[in-house]
Amino acid sequence: MLRTSSVRVLHEGDRDSVQALLDADPVGNVFVSSRLRSAGIDSGRLGAELWGYIEGGRIAALCYSGANLVPVNAGPDAIRQFSEHARWQGRRCSSIVGPVDAVADLWSRLSPAWGPARVIREHQPVMEISRSPAVGADPLVRRVRPSEIGILLPACVAMFTEEVGVPPDSGDGGFLYRARIEELVRTGRAFARIEGGRIVFKAEIGAVTEHACQVQGVWVHPELRGQGHSVTGMAAVVQYALAEIAPRVTLYVNDYNAPARAAYRSVGFREVGAVRSVLF
Incomplete structure (x- = not known):
């Protein structure tokens, strides 16, 4: 007997149900929420598909399928259905990112058809701060100006x-990546300390919702590492973010990057979860 799939591509008519599901974990779901907030749910505008797992007539889980494949609120039954849909469609993503158990289950089902992965980051702590930094901010960290994109x-x-x-x-020779960096600069979400025409410290805020924002791209010039720039620089980014962008600031970090985790803890970040990443 043929079985009707419990997965379908969602559209704008599903917005209320989708938003309620995402808002149940605004930090963990900040990436998907941000994409839908800026582009909507319909695939043509989103440049990706949002799949819904339907259980008892309601949307019980989601999977964002674009450059990243991201499961949301997905238990074993939803993961099984999403993996079947993804396997049928073929790999279109450059990574799978999401809660540790969900991604582990999803990848175990997809790896025979999609494998091998280039890199698997099994445990990446998710960190959050919602109060003023515990350390002083670097006063020289500021928003990057459009004229400084060539430096950034x-x-x-x-x-x-x-x-x-x-x-x-x-x-593509960097066209899409440059366009994304230009967008972050234009929207005031790229921050850096620039001295003598070079970046000392930088970070961007990639995902933004009314509930939270996500820091990405934290970097200190290799010749200047170990001098505390990441701590005071992140404190400055957190100050900007809490004052002007969102009430909660989040990021995720590789578990083996002990210096970065220590720096974020010094600023006042605390671990609130973990994700796993499969990179192709």
């Missing part, structure tokens, strides 16, 4: 390559 971009490429293992401009 090489630092962004260096950070991405160091973190992900491949340069972000290897596919």
Whole structure:
């Protein structure tokens, strides 16, 4: 007997149900919430698909399927359905990111068809702060000006390559990546300390909702590491974010990066969860 799939592509008519599901964990779901907030749910505008797992006539779980594959509130039954849909569709993403158990289950089902992965980051702590930093902020960290994109971009490429293992401009010559950095600068979400035409410290706020925002791309010039720039620099970014962007600031970090985790704790971040990333 043929079984009707419990997964369907969602649209604007599902917005209220989708938003309620995302708002149940505004920090954990900040990336997906931010994408829907800026582009809507319909695939044509979103540039991705949002899948819904339907259980008892209601949307019980989500999976964002774009450059990243991101499960939301997905238990074993939802993961099984999402994996079938993803396997049927074929791999279109460059990574799978989400709660540790959900991603582990999803990847175990997809790896026979999609594998091998290039890198698996099994446990990346999610950290959050919602109060003033515990340390003084670097007064020289400020928003990057549009005229300084040429200074910022090489630092962004260096950070991405160091973190992900491949340069972000290897596919299209960097056109899309540069456009994204330009967007962050234009919207006032790129911060840096710039001295003598070079980046000392930088970070961007990539995802934003009314509930939370997510810091990404934290980087200190290799010659200046170990001098405390990441602590005071992050304190400055947190100050800007809490005052002007969102009431909660979050990020996730590799568990093996002990210096970064210690720096964030010094600022006042606390661990509130963890994600797993599968990179292709």
